[in-house]
Amino acid sequence: MSIQRYNTAMNVREEVKIMLGSKCMTITELAKRMSELSGKNYTQSLISHKLASESLKYTEMKLICKILGYRIYIDIDEIRLGK
Numbered sequence: 001m002s003i004q005r006y007n008t009a010m011n012v013r014e015e016v017k018i019m020l021g022s023k024c025m026t027i028t029e030l031a032k033r034m035s036e037l038s039g040k041n042y043t044q045s046l047i048s049h050k051l052a053s054e055s056l057k058y059t060e061m062k063l064i065c066k067i068l069g070y071r072i073y074i075d076i077d078e079i080r081l082g083k
Helices: 012-022 027-038 044-052 058-068
Strands: none
Touching: 012 044, 012 058, 027 044, 027 058
C-alpha cells in the first residue's frame, strides 16, 4: 500500500498570516510572545524566515496556536489508509 503525499491548498505561512490577522497581531508581537513563553530568542525576521522556508517546527506551531487561541487537530483519513 502506498501513501500519497497530502497536498494542501494553503501552506503554513498563509495559515499563520490568517491566524495573526484574525487576532490583529503582527509577526513582531508574535515573536515577542513566543520569546516570553519559551525562553528562546524569537525575532520578526526569524519567524518570517521560518514561515517563508516552511521550516517551522511542530512545537513552534503549537506555541503559535496557543498564543493565538487555536488548536491543532489531526484526523485519520480512513479512505487513504484503506479502511
